[in-house]
Structure formats: structure tokens, C-alpha cells
Amino acid sequence: MHLDFAAVLVALTFLTGVIWGLDTLLFAKDRAARTPAGELPREPLLVEYSRSFFPVILIVLLFRSFLAEPFRIPSGSMMPTLLVGDFILVNKFSYGIRLPVIDKKIIPIGEPQRGDVVVFRYPGDPKLGASDPNLGNDYIKRIVGLPGDEIAYRDNTLFVNGEQVATTYLQPYVESKEMRWDGKLRSSLSASDTEDRKLASGQAVVSLEHLPGAEHRVIDIPNVTSTTDNVWRVPPGHYFAMGDNRDNSADSRVWGFVPEENLVGKAFVIWMSWRGLDNGVIDFSRLGTLIK
Known part of the structure; x- marks a missing residue:
């Protein structure tokens, strides 16, 4: 079976971007408000991975697709x-x-x-x-x-x-x-x-x-x-x-x-x-x- 790597990159970029974006818009502020003073808010593992990998995958996608x-x-x-x-x-x-x-x-x-x-x-x-x-x-x-x-x-x-x-x-x-x-x-x-x-x-x-x-x-x-x-x-x-x-x-x-x-x-x-x-x-x- 022929693997469409470009489609995989697009899907991963979209998925990680949506998870990170939704968390930033809907949940991050509330999580920060509930965190005791002096402590850093703890992100869910899925959000942390999405925030870390989204820019990397996006750069690879743009480089591979257009350069x-x-x-x-x-x-x-x-x-x-x-x-x-x-x-x-x-x-x-x-x-x-x-x-x-x-x-x-x-x-x-x-x-x-x-x-x-x-x-x-x-x-x-x-x-x-x-x-x-x-x-x-x-x-x-x-x-x-x-x-x-x-x-x-x-x-x-x-x-x-x-x-x-x-x-x-x-x-x-x-x-x-x-x-x-x-x-x-x-x-x-x-x-x-x-x-x-x-x-x-x-x-x-x-x-x-x-x-x-x-x-x-x-x-x-x-x-x-x-x-x-x-x-x-x-x-x-x-x-x-x-x-x-x-x-x-x-x-x-x-x-x-x-x-x-x-x-x-x-x-x-x-x-x-x-x-x-x-x-x-x-x-x-x-x-x-x-x-x-």
C-alpha cells in the first residue's frame, strides 16, 4: 500500500494544532486560575505533546511541501x-x-x-x-x-x-x-x-x-x-x-x-x-x- 506521507503530515499538523488551540482558548485560563500561587499549571499530557510537536510538524510540512x-x-x-x-x-x-x-x-x-x-x-x-x-x-x-x-x-x-x-x-x-x-x-x-x-x-x-x-x-x-x-x-x-x-x-x-x-x-x-x-x-x- 502506498503511504501518502504528505497526508499524514497534514493530519498530524491539524490534530496537534486543534488540540493546542482549543486548550488555549477554552481551558488554559481556568486551569491557571485553579493552580495554587507559586506553582506552574500542569497541562494534560496530550496538550503538552501537541504544543511541543505542532511547530515542528508544521515546519517539516511547509519545508517538504514548498521547498x-x-x-x-x-x-x-x-x-x-x-x-x-x-x-x-x-x-x-x-x-x-x-x-x-x-x-x-x-x-x-x-x-x-x-x-x-x-x-x-x-x-x-x-x-x-x-x-x-x-x-x-x-x-x-x-x-x-x-x-x-x-x-x-x-x-x-x-x-x-x-x-x-x-x-x-x-x-x-x-x-x-x-x-x-x-x-x-x-x-x-x-x-x-x-x-x-x-x-x-x-x-x-x-x-x-x-x-x-x-x-x-x-x-x-x-x-x-x-x-x-x-x-x-x-x-x-x-x-x-x-x-x-x-x-x-x-x-x-x-x-x-x-x-x-x-x-x-x-x-x-x-x-x-x-x-x-x-x-x-x-x-x-x-x-x-x-x-x-
């Missing part, structure tokens, strides 16, 4: 840009101020640009409908198609509005440094470690993709034939999103377009990176990395 929200990367679909175990911050006002829970935009500020790495609520696979188990979960991908664009993907090559998107070969993909301890392969592998091994053994390569107006690194496996050979016209109010790990990403090529109202925000920095399962370590080299 920045933390997310953890759960899969390798955005490698090499983002790795499993990366913790990122998402700018919540890049694409407009929205009310929490109902996600209604109240102040338009900006629109996604081609190349932005965005977090959004997964719209669901039309073939699965309401039975899609991931419906409503938070996904992260890169915007490659804007409203009105024609996007094509043929022979592992991206085309935008009929123009092939150029790539510059950088290097073969090699296992990440976190995979090894003293030259020996770790015995306990995380999902990202397993993806590392698969990509390295599959002769994957890292290239610099020159999207119109943006450049970023992608991974693909030259000897893997693309399973898609389609052309998509991005409708108004929608976006076409792809993972940087092109042969290991379920994205708009599979389930369609991202509606504008599903956007959560723009990913902008890695604030923590924790790799591994049993012997996880902090990768200090990734802390503070800006997401491009």
Missing part, C-alpha cells in the same frame, strides 16, 4: 547519473507551488526543460489500468520530450523532432569502485552492485548524450537490440521521460507520457549515498553532487 523533499533512489534505471542508495533532494517549487495532498498548482513558476531529472507520480501502465501495482509510486527519470515534440527511438538511438540526438563515446562501463574491498569482490551485493556486474559483463558503454539544450551521460549495451521502434507525439500538458540506463529502464517507451499534474519536482543534489546491503558504506565522493 525541498528527500527521496531515495530504489533502482538502477538512472545509472550512471544516480545509483541505488543515493539520497537526493527535489526542488518542490521549480514547476510551481502546489498545495499538499491535493497537488493543486496555486502559483505557476516554471515548466520542465528538456534534460531535467524529475520526480513524478507514476501514471500507470494503460495496459494494466487500476491493477498496476506501482500506480501512484514516485518515479525518477529524465525529460527528453516536451509537449508537442515528436520522439522516436530506433536501433538504440534517440530522435527528437526528426533529428538524431548525437552521442559522444566516453568509455566502457566498469564496475563501480564500491564493488570491491582490497581487490576482492564483495560477497554481499546490493541491487546496484548486481546491476554493475550485469552492465560490465554485457560490454556496456558510457556515452555523453547531446540533447538539444542539455548534455548528460547515458549507458547502453551496443549488442542489445532495442525492443522498441516507435514514434510518439507528446500531447499538450504531458512529457516524455526516459532513464539514463537505456537498456534497463521502464519509462515512457513502455507506459506512456507523464502528465504535468503528476510532477513532484526537479532533482538537484545528492545529499547522501549509502551503498551495499550487509556491509553498506557511505560514498563520501558523491555527497553534494549536483544532478545534471
Whole structure:
């Protein structure tokens, strides 16, 4: 079941605020009058907790709803840009101020640009409908198609509005440094470690993709034939999103377009990176990395 943390915060803010407010208006003065001189009035435990937690929860709610929200990367679909175990911050006002829970935009500020790495609520696979188990979960991908664009993907090559998107070969993909301890392969592998091994053994390569107006690194496996050979016209109010790990990403090529109202925000920095399962370590080299 998908937990709506924003709804939980709103409910807790409302509940603690009401308890504290009602006590202040209706009971606090009477309680103070009945307290012997020289003693402090004793608040009921529920009121004391509400008074203490209300401002804290309110600050967290406002920060998370209107400024920045933390997310953890759960899969390798955005490698090499983002790795499993990366913790990122998402700018919540890049694409407009929205009310929490109902996600209604109240102040338009900006629109996604081609190349932005965005977090959004997964719209669901039309073939699965309401039975899609991931419906409503938070996904992260890169915007490659804007409203009105024609996007094509043929022979592992991206085309935008009929123009092939150029790539510059950088290097073969090699296992990440976190995979090894003293030259020996770790015995306990995380999902990202397993993806590392698969990509390295599959002769994957890292290239610099020159999207119109943006450049970023992608991974693909030259000897893997693309399973898609389609052309998509991005409708108004929608976006076409792809993972940087092109042969290991379920994205708009599979389930369609991202509606504008599903956007959560723009990913902008890695604030923590924790790799591994049993012997996880902090990768200090990734802390503070800006997401491009």
C-alpha cells in the first residue's frame, strides 16, 4: 500500500494544532486560575505533546511541501547519473507551488526543460489500468520530450523532432569502485552492485548524450537490440521521460507520457549515498553532487 506521507503530515499538523488551540482558548485560563500561587499549571499530557510537536510538524510540512523533499533512489534505471542508495533532494517549487495532498498548482513558476531529472507520480501502465501495482509510486527519470515534440527511438538511438540526438563515446562501463574491498569482490551485493556486474559483463558503454539544450551521460549495451521502434507525439500538458540506463529502464517507451499534474519536482543534489546491503558504506565522493 502506498503511504501518502504528505497526508499524514497534514493530519498530524491539524490534530496537534486543534488540540493546542482549543486548550488555549477554552481551558488554559481556568486551569491557571485553579493552580495554587507559586506553582506552574500542569497541562494534560496530550496538550503538552501537541504544543511541543505542532511547530515542528508544521515546519517539516511547509519545508517538504514548498521547498525541498528527500527521496531515495530504489533502482538502477538512472545509472550512471544516480545509483541505488543515493539520497537526493527535489526542488518542490521549480514547476510551481502546489498545495499538499491535493497537488493543486496555486502559483505557476516554471515548466520542465528538456534534460531535467524529475520526480513524478507514476501514471500507470494503460495496459494494466487500476491493477498496476506501482500506480501512484514516485518515479525518477529524465525529460527528453516536451509537449508537442515528436520522439522516436530506433536501433538504440534517440530522435527528437526528426533529428538524431548525437552521442559522444566516453568509455566502457566498469564496475563501480564500491564493488570491491582490497581487490576482492564483495560477497554481499546490493541491487546496484548486481546491476554493475550485469552492465560490465554485457560490454556496456558510457556515452555523453547531446540533447538539444542539455548534455548528460547515458549507458547502453551496443549488442542489445532495442525492443522498441516507435514514434510518439507528446500531447499538450504531458512529457516524455526516459532513464539514463537505456537498456534497463521502464519509462515512457513502455507506459506512456507523464502528465504535468503528476510532477513532484526537479532533482538537484545528492545529499547522501549509502551503498551495499550487509556491509553498506557511505560514498563520501558523491555527497553534494549536483544532478545534471
